[in-house]
Amino acid sequence: xxxxxxxxxxxxxxxxxxxxxxxxxxxxxxxxxxxxxxxxxxxxxxxxxxxxxxxxxxxxxxxxxxxxxxxxxxxxxxxxxxxxxxxxxxxxxxxxxxxxxxxxxxxxxxxxxxxxxxxxxxxxxxxxxxxxxxxxxxxxxxxxxxxxxxxxxxxxxxxxxxxxxxxxxxxxxxxxxxxxxxxxxxxxxxxxxxxxxxxxxxxxxxxxxxxxxxxxxxxxxxxxxxxxxxxxxxxxxxxxxxxxxxxxxxxxxxxxxxxxxxxxxxxxxxxxxxxxxxxxxxxxxxxxxxxxxxxxxxxxxxxxxxxxxxxxxxxxxxxxxxxxxxxxxxxxxxxxxxxxxxxxxxxxxxxxxxxxxxxxxxxxxxxxxxxxxxxxxxxxxxxxxxxxxxxxxxxxxxxxxxxxxxxxxxxxxxxxxxxxxxxxxxxxxxxxxxxxx
Numbered sequence: 472x473x474x475x476x477x478x479x480x481x482x483x484x485x486x487x488x489x490x491x492x493x494x495x496x497x498x499x500x501x502x503x504x505x506x507x508x509x510x511x512x513x514x515x516x517x518x519x520x521x522x523x524x525x526x527x528x529x530x531x532x533x534x535x536x537x538x539x540x541x542x543x544x545x546x547x548x549x550x551x552x553x554x555x556x557x558x559x560x561x562x563x564x565x566x567x568x569x570x571x572x573x574x575x576x577x578x579x580x581x582x583x584x585x586x587x588x589x590x591x592x593x594x595x596x597x598x599x600x601x602x603x604x605x606x607x608x609x610x611x612x613x614x615x616x617x618x619x620x621x622x623x624x625x626x627x628x629x630x631x632x633x634x635x636x637x638x639x640x641x642x643x644x645x646x647x648x649x650x651x652x653x654x655x656x657x658x659x660x661x662x663x664x665x666x667x668x669x670x671x672x673x674x675x676x677x678x679x680x681x682x683x684x685x686x687x688x689x690x691x692x693x694x695x696x697x698x699x700x701x702x703x704x705x706x707x708x709x710x711x712x713x714x715x716x717x718x719x720x721x722x723x724x725x726x727x728x729x730x731x732x733x734x735x736x737x738x739x740x741x742x743x744x745x746x747x748x749x750x751x752x753x754x755x756x757x758x759x760x761x762x763x764x765x766x767x768x769x770x771x772x773x774x775x776x777x778x779x780x781x782x783x784x785x786x787x788x789x790x791x792x793x794x795x796x797x798x799x800x801x802x803x804x805x806x807x808x809x810x811x812x813x814x815x816x817x818x819x820x821x822x823x824x825x826x827x828x829x830x831x832x833x834x835x836x837x838x839x840x841x842x843x844x845x846x847x848x849x850x851x852x853x854x855x856x857x858x859x860x861x862x863x864x865x866x867x868x869x870x871x872x873x874x875x876x877x878x879x880x881x882x883x884x885x886x887x888x889x890x891x892x893x894x895x896x897x898x899x900x901x902x903x904x905x906x907x908x
Contacts, residue, residue: 474580478551481528489527492520496541497548499557529622550577553783577783577809578611579776584767588612589619591765592696595737596726598719598764601744604881606806606839607769609744613698616742620696625740627696628657632704640704643711644670647679647718654687654697676718680725688735695739702745716760719743723763747879748846771803771884771893784812793822800829802894807836830899840900846880847905857882858905861898866891 485493488509495505502514511517521541525531530543549556591597599616601609617627630653639649652662667686668678688695706712725736743760772780777798801807814835815822828834847854856873860882866889869877874890877883882897883890892898 475551478528478547482552484527485524489520489524492517493524493544494555496521497545497555497557497560499560546577550783553785577780578615579608579772579780579805581608581612581769584612584769585615587765588616588767592616592620592625592740592742593623594740595694596723597740598723599740599742600760600764600766601742601769602747602766603769604879605746605748607771607881608805609746609769610700612767612769613700613742613744617696617698620694620740623694625694625696626658626691627698628654629698629700630654631700633701640708643714644675646705646711646715647675651679651682651687654683658687658691658695660687676714676721679718680721683739684732684735688738691735691738693738696742697739698742698744700744702743703747703749706745706749716763719760720763748881749879769805772805772808773803774798777803777808780808780812784816786812786815793826796826797822800826800895800899802896804894804896806839807894807896810836829896834900836896840896843880843882843897844901844904847882847901850876851906853877854905855907857901858907860890861892861902861905862907 488511491509492505492511495508500508502517505511505517506514509517511520525541525544528544528547530541545556545560588599588601591599601612603609613629617629620627630650635646635649639645648664648668651664651668655662663686664682667682670678673681705715708715719741722736722739722741726733726739728736741764743764781794797811801811811825811829814820814825820828825835829836830840834840847857853873853876856869857877860867860869860877866886868889874883874885874888877890878885882893884893892901
Protein backbone atom coordinates (compact mmCIF):
# COMPACT_ATOMS: atom_id res chain seq x y z
CA UNK A 472 0.00 0.00 0.00
CA UNK A 473 1.31 3.47 -0.89
CA UNK A 474 2.48 5.87 1.78
CA UNK A 475 0.30 8.76 2.97
CA UNK A 476 2.24 11.48 1.11
CA UNK A 477 1.75 9.68 -2.22
CA UNK A 478 -1.91 9.07 -1.42
CA UNK A 479 -2.59 12.73 -0.62
CA UNK A 480 -0.87 13.88 -3.80
CA UNK A 481 -2.97 11.58 -5.94
CA UNK A 482 -6.17 12.39 -4.07
CA UNK A 483 -5.68 16.10 -4.80
CA UNK A 484 -5.56 15.32 -8.53
CA UNK A 485 -9.15 14.04 -8.61
CA UNK A 486 -11.51 16.34 -10.51
CA UNK A 487 -14.92 17.24 -9.07
CA UNK A 488 -16.82 14.58 -11.01
CA UNK A 489 -14.32 11.86 -10.05
CA UNK A 490 -14.56 12.94 -6.42
CA UNK A 491 -18.35 12.63 -6.50
CA UNK A 492 -18.26 9.20 -8.13
CA UNK A 493 -15.57 7.95 -5.76
CA UNK A 494 -17.40 9.01 -2.60
CA UNK A 495 -20.61 7.29 -3.69
CA UNK A 496 -18.68 4.17 -4.73
CA UNK A 497 -17.01 4.04 -1.29
CA UNK A 498 -20.45 4.22 0.29
CA UNK A 499 -21.43 1.06 -1.57
CA UNK A 500 -23.82 2.67 -4.04
CA UNK A 501 -24.66 0.83 -7.26
CA UNK A 502 -23.47 2.11 -10.63
CA UNK A 503 -27.03 3.07 -11.49
CA UNK A 504 -27.46 5.04 -8.27
CA UNK A 505 -24.10 6.77 -8.79
CA UNK A 506 -25.05 7.74 -12.35
CA UNK A 507 -28.37 9.22 -11.16
CA UNK A 508 -26.83 11.14 -8.24
CA UNK A 509 -23.94 12.56 -10.26
CA UNK A 510 -25.86 13.38 -13.41
CA UNK A 511 -23.80 10.92 -15.40
CA UNK A 512 -25.40 9.55 -18.56
CA UNK A 513 -25.27 5.82 -17.74
CA UNK A 514 -23.51 3.02 -15.85
CA UNK A 515 -20.87 2.72 -18.54
CA UNK A 516 -19.78 6.30 -17.82
CA UNK A 517 -19.56 5.49 -14.11
CA UNK A 518 -17.33 2.49 -14.86
CA UNK A 519 -15.14 4.74 -17.00
CA UNK A 520 -14.74 7.23 -14.14
CA UNK A 521 -13.93 4.48 -11.63
CA UNK A 522 -11.38 2.98 -14.02
CA UNK A 523 -9.67 6.37 -14.37
CA UNK A 524 -9.63 6.77 -10.58
CA UNK A 525 -8.05 3.33 -10.17
CA UNK A 526 -5.43 4.19 -12.78
CA UNK A 527 -4.59 7.40 -10.92
CA UNK A 528 -3.91 5.41 -7.75
CA UNK A 529 -1.87 2.80 -9.62
CA UNK A 530 -4.40 -0.04 -9.73
CA UNK A 531 -5.11 -2.04 -12.84
CA UNK A 532 -6.73 -5.34 -13.75
CA UNK A 533 -4.74 -8.33 -14.88
CA UNK A 534 -5.80 -10.00 -18.16
CA UNK A 535 -9.20 -11.63 -17.75
CA UNK A 536 -10.13 -9.64 -14.63
CA UNK A 537 -12.93 -7.06 -14.52
CA UNK A 538 -13.40 -5.43 -11.14
CA UNK A 539 -10.43 -6.39 -8.97
CA UNK A 540 -8.81 -2.98 -9.45
CA UNK A 541 -11.76 -1.14 -7.89
CA UNK A 542 -11.73 -3.46 -4.88
CA UNK A 543 -8.18 -2.26 -4.15
CA UNK A 544 -9.50 1.24 -3.55
CA UNK A 545 -11.37 0.12 -0.43
CA UNK A 546 -8.41 -0.79 1.86
CA UNK A 547 -6.46 2.21 0.59
CA UNK A 548 -9.21 4.69 1.51
CA UNK A 549 -10.06 2.80 4.71
CA UNK A 550 -6.50 3.48 5.81
CA UNK A 551 -6.16 7.13 4.85
CA UNK A 552 -9.75 8.43 4.62
CA UNK A 553 -11.73 6.06 6.81
CA UNK A 554 -14.67 8.48 7.03
CA UNK A 555 -15.42 8.01 3.31
CA UNK A 556 -15.82 4.23 3.44
CA UNK A 557 -19.02 2.56 4.59
CA UNK A 558 -18.89 -0.02 7.37
CA UNK A 559 -20.65 -2.46 5.05
CA UNK A 560 -17.82 -2.33 2.51
CA UNK A 561 -15.18 -2.68 5.22
CA UNK A 562 -16.87 -5.72 6.72
CA UNK A 563 -17.34 -7.28 3.28
CA UNK A 564 -13.64 -6.99 2.44
CA UNK A 565 -12.21 -7.49 5.91
CA UNK A 566 -11.19 -11.12 5.50
CA UNK A 567 -10.75 -11.25 1.74
CA UNK A 568 -7.04 -12.01 2.16
CA UNK A 569 -6.20 -15.71 1.85
CA UNK A 570 -3.12 -15.32 4.04
CA UNK A 571 -4.04 -15.80 7.70
CA UNK A 572 -0.97 -13.86 8.77
CA UNK A 573 -2.50 -10.63 7.48
CA UNK A 574 -5.51 -10.52 9.78
CA UNK A 575 -7.09 -7.73 7.77
CA UNK A 576 -6.12 -4.88 5.51
CA UNK A 577 -4.81 -2.44 8.14
CA UNK A 578 -1.07 -2.40 7.65
CA UNK A 579 1.24 -0.85 10.22
CA UNK A 580 4.30 0.64 8.59
CA UNK A 581 7.70 -0.01 10.12
CA UNK A 582 9.17 2.91 8.22
CA UNK A 583 12.91 2.17 8.26
CA UNK A 584 12.35 -1.48 7.37
CA UNK A 585 10.13 -0.78 4.36
CA UNK A 586 12.37 1.94 2.97
CA UNK A 587 15.52 -0.19 3.25
CA UNK A 588 13.84 -3.17 1.60
CA UNK A 589 12.38 -1.00 -1.18
CA UNK A 590 15.87 0.30 -1.99
CA UNK A 591 17.55 -3.08 -1.67
CA UNK A 592 15.20 -4.91 -4.04
CA UNK A 593 16.33 -2.64 -6.89
CA UNK A 594 19.99 -3.64 -6.51
CA UNK A 595 21.45 -6.27 -8.92
CA UNK A 596 21.69 -9.66 -7.21
CA UNK A 597 19.95 -8.40 -4.08
CA UNK A 598 19.05 -10.78 -1.26
CA UNK A 599 16.56 -9.83 1.46
CA UNK A 600 15.79 -12.07 4.41
CA UNK A 601 12.69 -11.42 6.52
CA UNK A 602 12.46 -13.35 9.77
CA UNK A 603 10.23 -13.20 12.83
CA UNK A 604 7.95 -15.46 14.88
CA UNK A 605 4.66 -16.49 13.29
CA UNK A 606 1.94 -13.87 12.83
CA UNK A 607 4.20 -10.84 12.97
CA UNK A 608 3.57 -9.40 9.49
CA UNK A 609 6.19 -11.08 7.29
CA UNK A 610 3.82 -11.84 4.43
CA UNK A 611 2.37 -8.33 4.52
CA UNK A 612 5.84 -6.84 4.15
CA UNK A 613 6.73 -9.31 1.40
CA UNK A 614 3.70 -8.24 -0.63
CA UNK A 615 4.72 -4.62 -0.41
CA UNK A 616 8.30 -5.30 -1.48
CA UNK A 617 7.04 -7.26 -4.47
CA UNK A 618 4.61 -4.44 -5.25
CA UNK A 619 7.50 -1.97 -5.27
CA UNK A 620 9.49 -4.23 -7.60
CA UNK A 621 6.53 -4.62 -9.97
CA UNK A 622 6.16 -0.84 -10.10
CA UNK A 623 9.60 -0.90 -11.75
CA UNK A 624 8.39 -3.54 -14.24
CA UNK A 625 10.15 -6.43 -12.53
CA UNK A 626 8.73 -9.93 -12.80
CA UNK A 627 8.00 -11.79 -9.58
CA UNK A 628 7.59 -15.44 -8.65
CA UNK A 629 6.56 -16.52 -5.14
CA UNK A 630 7.11 -20.09 -3.95
CA UNK A 631 5.42 -21.22 -0.74
CA UNK A 632 7.26 -24.16 0.79
CA UNK A 633 4.17 -25.26 2.71
CA UNK A 634 2.40 -26.10 -0.57
CA UNK A 635 4.29 -29.16 -1.91
CA UNK A 636 3.40 -32.64 -0.69
CA UNK A 637 5.58 -34.78 1.56
CA UNK A 638 6.87 -36.59 -1.53
CA UNK A 639 8.69 -33.42 -2.60
CA UNK A 640 10.46 -33.42 0.78
CA UNK A 641 11.35 -37.10 0.56
CA UNK A 642 14.75 -36.21 -0.92
CA UNK A 643 16.84 -33.13 -1.53
CA UNK A 644 16.88 -33.76 -5.28
CA UNK A 645 13.07 -33.87 -5.39
CA UNK A 646 12.87 -30.56 -3.55
CA UNK A 647 15.24 -28.78 -5.95
CA UNK A 648 13.49 -30.24 -8.97
CA UNK A 649 10.18 -28.96 -7.60
CA UNK A 650 11.73 -25.52 -7.14
CA UNK A 651 13.00 -25.44 -10.73
CA UNK A 652 9.69 -26.63 -12.18
CA UNK A 653 7.62 -24.14 -10.17
CA UNK A 654 9.76 -21.17 -11.15
CA UNK A 655 9.59 -22.20 -14.80
CA UNK A 656 5.82 -22.70 -14.64
CA UNK A 657 5.26 -19.26 -13.13
CA UNK A 658 7.43 -17.73 -15.86
CA UNK A 659 5.34 -19.49 -18.49
CA UNK A 660 8.20 -21.77 -19.55
CA UNK A 661 8.06 -25.41 -20.57
CA UNK A 662 9.44 -27.98 -18.13
CA UNK A 663 12.85 -28.97 -19.55
CA UNK A 664 14.38 -30.67 -16.54
CA UNK A 665 14.85 -33.89 -18.50
CA UNK A 666 17.06 -31.97 -20.91
CA UNK A 667 19.20 -30.09 -18.40
CA UNK A 668 19.29 -32.28 -15.26
CA UNK A 669 21.99 -34.98 -15.19
CA UNK A 670 22.09 -36.85 -11.88
CA UNK A 671 24.77 -39.25 -13.11
CA UNK A 672 27.35 -36.54 -13.79
CA UNK A 673 26.51 -33.67 -11.42
CA UNK A 674 25.21 -33.05 -7.90
CA UNK A 675 21.92 -31.33 -7.09
CA UNK A 676 23.43 -27.86 -6.67
CA UNK A 677 25.24 -27.96 -9.99
CA UNK A 678 22.12 -29.19 -11.80
CA UNK A 679 19.96 -26.47 -10.21
CA UNK A 680 22.44 -23.73 -11.04
CA UNK A 681 22.74 -24.99 -14.62
CA UNK A 682 18.97 -25.00 -15.06
CA UNK A 683 18.76 -21.38 -13.91
CA UNK A 684 21.75 -20.20 -15.96
CA UNK A 685 21.11 -22.09 -19.19
CA UNK A 686 17.32 -21.93 -19.21
CA UNK A 687 15.34 -19.95 -16.62
CA UNK A 688 17.47 -16.81 -16.56
CA UNK A 689 19.06 -16.98 -19.98
CA UNK A 690 16.34 -15.15 -21.91
CA UNK A 691 15.06 -13.10 -18.98
CA UNK A 692 14.92 -9.48 -20.17
CA UNK A 693 13.63 -7.99 -16.92
CA UNK A 694 14.89 -8.36 -13.34
CA UNK A 695 13.21 -11.29 -11.60
CA UNK A 696 12.15 -11.28 -7.95
CA UNK A 697 12.13 -14.81 -6.56
CA UNK A 698 10.38 -14.92 -3.19
CA UNK A 699 10.58 -18.00 -0.96
CA UNK A 700 7.86 -18.15 1.73
CA UNK A 701 7.82 -20.45 4.77
CA UNK A 702 11.39 -21.61 4.23
CA UNK A 703 11.30 -22.85 7.83
CA UNK A 704 9.70 -26.02 6.47
CA UNK A 705 13.06 -26.74 4.83
CA UNK A 706 14.88 -25.94 8.08
CA UNK A 707 12.91 -28.77 9.70
CA UNK A 708 14.50 -31.29 7.31
CA UNK A 709 17.56 -32.39 9.24
CA UNK A 710 19.00 -34.37 6.32
CA UNK A 711 19.34 -31.43 3.94
CA UNK A 712 18.60 -28.09 5.62
CA UNK A 713 22.30 -27.20 5.77
CA UNK A 714 22.73 -28.01 2.07
CA UNK A 715 19.79 -25.78 1.14
CA UNK A 716 21.13 -22.88 3.17
CA UNK A 717 24.51 -23.29 1.48
CA UNK A 718 22.77 -23.22 -1.90
CA UNK A 719 21.11 -19.90 -1.09
CA UNK A 720 24.36 -18.56 0.35
CA UNK A 721 26.08 -19.47 -2.90
CA UNK A 722 23.37 -17.82 -5.01
CA UNK A 723 23.79 -14.59 -3.03
CA UNK A 724 27.38 -14.35 -4.33
CA UNK A 725 27.06 -15.49 -7.95
CA UNK A 726 26.44 -11.99 -9.32
CA UNK A 727 29.88 -11.00 -8.01
CA UNK A 728 31.82 -13.82 -9.69
CA UNK A 729 32.97 -11.77 -12.72
CA UNK A 730 32.35 -14.62 -15.18
CA UNK A 731 29.96 -14.95 -18.10
CA UNK A 732 27.08 -15.95 -15.84
CA UNK A 733 27.38 -13.07 -13.36
CA UNK A 734 25.21 -10.83 -15.53
CA UNK A 735 22.44 -13.44 -15.42
CA UNK A 736 22.50 -13.61 -11.62
CA UNK A 737 22.40 -9.82 -11.39
CA UNK A 738 18.88 -10.08 -12.80
CA UNK A 739 17.77 -12.18 -9.83
CA UNK A 740 16.51 -10.61 -6.60
CA UNK A 741 15.93 -13.15 -3.85
CA UNK A 742 13.59 -12.68 -0.89
CA UNK A 743 13.70 -15.35 1.82
CA UNK A 744 10.88 -15.33 4.36
CA UNK A 745 10.83 -17.65 7.33
CA UNK A 746 9.42 -18.03 10.80
CA UNK A 747 11.82 -18.27 13.72
CA UNK A 748 9.49 -20.60 15.64
CA UNK A 749 11.41 -23.52 14.20
CA UNK A 750 14.48 -22.37 16.14
CA UNK A 751 13.04 -24.19 19.13
CA UNK A 752 14.09 -27.49 17.55
CA UNK A 753 17.36 -26.38 15.91
CA UNK A 754 20.96 -26.41 17.04
CA UNK A 755 21.76 -22.93 18.39
CA UNK A 756 25.24 -23.18 16.85
CA UNK A 757 23.80 -23.66 13.36
CA UNK A 758 21.61 -20.61 12.77
CA UNK A 759 20.12 -20.93 9.25
CA UNK A 760 21.36 -18.38 6.70
CA UNK A 761 23.18 -16.26 9.26
CA UNK A 762 24.82 -13.29 7.53
CA UNK A 763 23.11 -13.76 4.16
CA UNK A 764 21.75 -10.59 2.51
CA UNK A 765 19.88 -7.71 4.11
CA UNK A 766 18.26 -9.29 7.16
CA UNK A 767 15.20 -7.73 8.74
CA UNK A 768 13.64 -8.99 11.96
CA UNK A 769 10.08 -7.78 12.54
CA UNK A 770 9.46 -6.53 16.05
CA UNK A 771 6.27 -6.04 18.03
CA UNK A 772 4.19 -2.89 17.64
CA UNK A 773 5.11 0.21 19.62
CA UNK A 774 2.46 1.87 21.83
CA UNK A 775 1.95 4.52 19.14
CA UNK A 776 1.35 1.83 16.54
CA UNK A 777 -1.19 0.12 18.81
CA UNK A 778 -2.99 3.45 19.21
CA UNK A 779 -2.94 3.93 15.44
CA UNK A 780 -4.65 0.58 14.94
CA UNK A 781 -7.19 1.31 17.65
CA UNK A 782 -8.11 4.48 15.77
CA UNK A 783 -8.36 2.53 12.51
CA UNK A 784 -10.88 0.24 14.15
CA UNK A 785 -12.65 3.27 15.64
CA UNK A 786 -12.28 1.99 19.18
CA UNK A 787 -13.02 4.54 21.88
CA UNK A 788 -11.52 5.21 25.29
CA UNK A 789 -7.81 4.87 24.48
CA UNK A 790 -6.89 6.66 27.71
CA UNK A 791 -9.21 4.70 29.95
CA UNK A 792 -8.03 2.33 32.67
CA UNK A 793 -9.55 -0.63 30.84
CA UNK A 794 -7.55 0.15 27.70
CA UNK A 795 -4.41 0.37 29.81
CA UNK A 796 -5.17 -3.20 30.89
CA UNK A 797 -5.60 -4.13 27.22
CA UNK A 798 -2.11 -2.80 26.45
CA UNK A 799 -0.65 -4.71 29.38
CA UNK A 800 -2.26 -8.02 28.44
CA UNK A 801 -1.48 -7.97 24.71
CA UNK A 802 1.65 -5.84 24.67
CA UNK A 803 2.58 -5.10 21.07
CA UNK A 804 1.95 -8.60 19.70
CA UNK A 805 0.81 -7.91 16.08
CA UNK A 806 -1.41 -10.96 15.74
CA UNK A 807 -3.08 -10.68 19.14
CA UNK A 808 -3.64 -6.93 18.77
CA UNK A 809 -5.25 -7.27 15.34
CA UNK A 810 -7.35 -10.26 16.38
CA UNK A 811 -8.54 -8.48 19.51
CA UNK A 812 -9.53 -5.35 17.58
CA UNK A 813 -11.40 -7.38 14.96
CA UNK A 814 -13.15 -9.30 17.75
CA UNK A 815 -14.20 -6.07 19.47
CA UNK A 816 -15.23 -4.38 16.23
CA UNK A 817 -17.58 -7.25 15.47
CA UNK A 818 -19.11 -6.62 18.90
CA UNK A 819 -18.85 -10.22 19.94
CA UNK A 820 -18.27 -8.96 23.48
CA UNK A 821 -17.21 -5.90 25.46
CA UNK A 822 -13.60 -4.99 26.15
CA UNK A 823 -14.06 -5.94 29.81
CA UNK A 824 -15.38 -9.37 28.79
CA UNK A 825 -12.55 -9.91 26.31
CA UNK A 826 -9.94 -9.26 28.99
CA UNK A 827 -11.80 -11.60 31.34
CA UNK A 828 -11.76 -14.58 28.94
CA UNK A 829 -8.51 -13.89 27.06
CA UNK A 830 -6.39 -16.41 28.99
CA UNK A 831 -9.12 -19.05 29.44
CA UNK A 832 -10.30 -21.95 27.33
CA UNK A 833 -13.07 -19.64 26.05
CA UNK A 834 -10.48 -17.28 24.59
CA UNK A 835 -10.76 -16.18 20.94
CA UNK A 836 -6.99 -16.83 20.83
CA UNK A 837 -7.21 -20.37 22.19
CA UNK A 838 -5.96 -22.13 19.04
CA UNK A 839 -2.87 -19.93 18.99
CA UNK A 840 -2.22 -20.54 22.70
CA UNK A 841 -2.72 -24.30 22.44
CA UNK A 842 -0.35 -24.48 19.48
CA UNK A 843 2.40 -22.80 21.49
CA UNK A 844 1.67 -25.05 24.45
CA UNK A 845 2.04 -28.11 22.23
CA UNK A 846 5.40 -26.87 20.92
CA UNK A 847 6.70 -26.33 24.44
CA UNK A 848 5.61 -29.79 25.58
CA UNK A 849 7.67 -31.34 22.80
CA UNK A 850 10.78 -29.99 24.52
CA UNK A 851 10.73 -30.60 28.32
CA UNK A 852 13.80 -28.41 28.89
CA UNK A 853 12.19 -25.45 27.18
CA UNK A 854 8.93 -26.12 29.02
CA UNK A 855 10.75 -25.98 32.35
CA UNK A 856 12.61 -22.83 31.36
CA UNK A 857 9.44 -21.06 30.26
CA UNK A 858 7.63 -22.15 33.41
CA UNK A 859 10.27 -20.26 35.34
CA UNK A 860 9.84 -17.14 33.16
CA UNK A 861 6.05 -16.91 33.50
CA UNK A 862 5.99 -17.69 37.20
CA UNK A 863 8.53 -15.09 38.28
CA UNK A 864 7.66 -11.44 38.82
CA UNK A 865 11.16 -10.32 37.79
CA UNK A 866 13.11 -10.91 34.55
CA UNK A 867 14.76 -14.35 34.50
CA UNK A 868 18.29 -15.22 33.40
CA UNK A 869 18.24 -18.44 31.34
CA UNK A 870 21.07 -20.23 29.59
CA UNK A 871 21.92 -18.98 26.11
CA UNK A 872 20.35 -21.96 24.36
CA UNK A 873 16.95 -21.59 26.05
CA UNK A 874 16.94 -17.81 25.57
CA UNK A 875 17.67 -18.16 21.83
CA UNK A 876 14.97 -20.76 21.31
CA UNK A 877 12.22 -19.12 23.36
CA UNK A 878 12.87 -15.80 21.67
CA UNK A 879 12.73 -17.45 18.25
CA UNK A 880 9.39 -19.03 19.17
CA UNK A 881 8.04 -15.60 20.03
CA UNK A 882 7.47 -16.45 23.69
CA UNK A 883 9.87 -14.01 25.37
CA UNK A 884 11.41 -10.63 24.92
CA UNK A 885 15.04 -10.32 25.97
CA UNK A 886 16.22 -7.37 28.03
CA UNK A 887 20.04 -7.50 27.92
CA UNK A 888 20.52 -11.08 29.16
CA UNK A 889 17.19 -11.59 30.90
CA UNK A 890 13.87 -12.96 29.66
CA UNK A 891 10.33 -11.71 30.19
CA UNK A 892 7.06 -13.07 28.80
CA UNK A 893 6.30 -11.44 25.45
CA UNK A 894 2.94 -10.28 26.80
CA UNK A 895 0.93 -10.69 29.97
CA UNK A 896 -1.54 -12.97 28.19
CA UNK A 897 1.24 -15.54 27.87
CA UNK A 898 2.06 -15.17 31.56
CA UNK A 899 -1.57 -15.74 32.54
CA UNK A 900 -2.20 -18.67 30.20
CA UNK A 901 1.04 -20.63 30.62
CA UNK A 902 1.74 -20.06 34.32
CA UNK A 903 -0.53 -22.90 35.48
CA UNK A 904 -0.35 -25.13 32.40
CA UNK A 905 3.37 -25.92 32.20
CA UNK A 906 5.33 -28.61 34.01
CA UNK A 907 7.94 -27.11 36.38
CA UNK A 908 10.09 -30.25 36.16
